Amino acid sequence: MNRWSIIILVSAAVLSVGCKSRAVKLLQQPASSGPVVVKVEEVKPGGAASGTVYVGSISASRTVTLTAAAPGTIDKLSVRSGQKVTKGQVLCHISSESVESACKATSSRLSQAEDALRRVQKVYESGAVAEIEYIDIKTKVEEARAAHAAACDARDRCSMKAPYSGVIEKVWSYEGEEVILSKPILSIVDLESVKAHFSLPESEYHLYREGIGAEVEIPALEKTFPGTLESKGLTASVLSRSYDCEVSLPRSATGLMPGMVCKIRLSGKVDDERVVIPASAVMTDKGGRFVWTATGGVVGKKYVVPDGFSGNGIIVSDGLEKGDLVIVSGASKVSTGMKVETQR
Numbered sequence: 001m002n003r004w005s006i007i008i009l010v011s012a013a014v015l016s017v018g019c020k021s022r023a024v025k026l027l028q029q030p031a032s033s034g035p036v037v038v039k040v041e042e043v044k045p046g047g048a049a050s051g052t053v054y055v056g057s058i059s060a061s062r063t064v065t066l067t068a069a070a071p072g073t074i075d076k077l078s079v080r081s082g083q084k085v086t087k088g089q090v091l092c093h094i095s096s097e098s099v100e101s102a103c104k105a106t107s108s109r110l111s112q113a114e115d116a117l118r119r120v121q122k123v124y125e126s127g128a129v130a131e132i133e134y135i136d137i138k139t140k141v142e143e144a145r146a147a148h149a150a151a152c153d154a155r156d157r158c159s160m161k162a163p164y165s166g167v168i169e170k171v172w173s174y175e176g177e178e179v180i181l182s183k184p185i186l187s188i189v190d191l192e193s194v195k196a197h198f199s200l201p202e203s204e205y206h207l208y209r210e211g212i213g214a215e216v217e218i219p220a221l222e223k224t225f226p227g228t229l230e231s232k233g234l235t236a237s238v239l240s241r242s243y244d245c246e247v248s249l250p251r252s253a254t255g256l257m258p259g260m261v262c263k264i265r266l267s268g269k270v271d272d273e274r275v276v277i278p279a280s281a282v283m284t285d286k287g288g289r290f291v292w293t294a295t296g297g298v299v300g301k302k303y304v305v306p307d308g309f310s311g312n313g314i315i316v317s318d319g320l321e322k323g324d325l326v327i328v329s330g331a332s333k334v335s336t337g338m339k340v341e342t343q344r
Helices: 003-028 097-125 131-157 202-207
Strands: 036-042 053-060 063-067 072-077 090-095 159-161 166-171 184-189 194-201 213-218 223-232 242-248 261-266 275-277 283-285 288-295 298-303 305-310 313-318 325-329 340-343
Touching: 036 288, 072 097, 090 184, 097 131, 131 159, 194 202, 194 223, 194 261, 202 242, 202 305
Parallel strands: 036 340
Antiparallel strands: 036 325, 053 194, 053 261, 063 184, 072 090, 090 159, 166 184, 194 242, 213 223, 213 261, 223 242, 275 313, 283 288, 288 298, 288 325, 305 313
16 A cells, blocks of 8 residues: 555544544534524404505595687687696687677677667557567567577686686697687696595405594605595495595695505594404414414414405404414414514
8 A cells, every 4th residue: 555545544534533523512512492582463453454554646636627618719828737826817718709609699689679678668658568568578688688698608618717726737728729619628636635545445444434534644755644534435346346435635735746656544443353463474284274372482373264354464353362472473483382482
């Protein structure tokens, strides 16, 4: 056996002895006896609604689209998109030959009718005209006045005025354009009073009533405003099985623009004994859905009855009692009867 072979054999023997010695030391070390640390949440009845966050959007409480009152030509358009306007401000004027002609024609007929009434009235007072003829002429005068008033109203409506103070949302027309009756000209939104719209799942519809308080958070502005649940929809969406709801906001909630994303928390709710736990806490075995609980630092198993979903997890209608500590983190490391250290 040569020199290199001897060196290799000696090295292998040394390594083998070292590995065995290390393995023996590891086996001789005592195993860690400390309890597993788990995170728990206390069961609180009524939690199906508590803290639930709904995502919605901001919309104007009032939006109106002004349309052409008569066919004609836009000879004046004094506003643009994004411009603030005040109630009664003239926004646009339409020149309409048909309206002007109708106004002049009815004015002429009214003058003729009134003149005929004055002449007949003198003769009627002398007794030379029958009363029925006199009443007939008076009726024609009233009809002429009504027709003239309607024509004048149509002419006035050709000067389109803001029905309330707000902001021009969109302008569809331009000066010099020929328009037809009822063509959209522009729209106005009232940004002084806005609302938050969101969808309420049918499983949570009964938890809230109209008039309860709410908090509306606007992430884009980093602000939160108080609100009130103003209305709950009456018909559920066929696809999402949810109801459209509105939260009214105070006029002091400035800076809000239609379309902004918001987070809504409803503060009040009707009595409800269901609870919400994180979805990660619910497991399944042959017996059904269950959760691990920690009572006095000892792990136990409780089967539960899920009843839909909430913004914070799974709604549980049965199986848990008030005060139960549900293991929500570390549940995969435990088993029945194991001792654990709980954290909240």
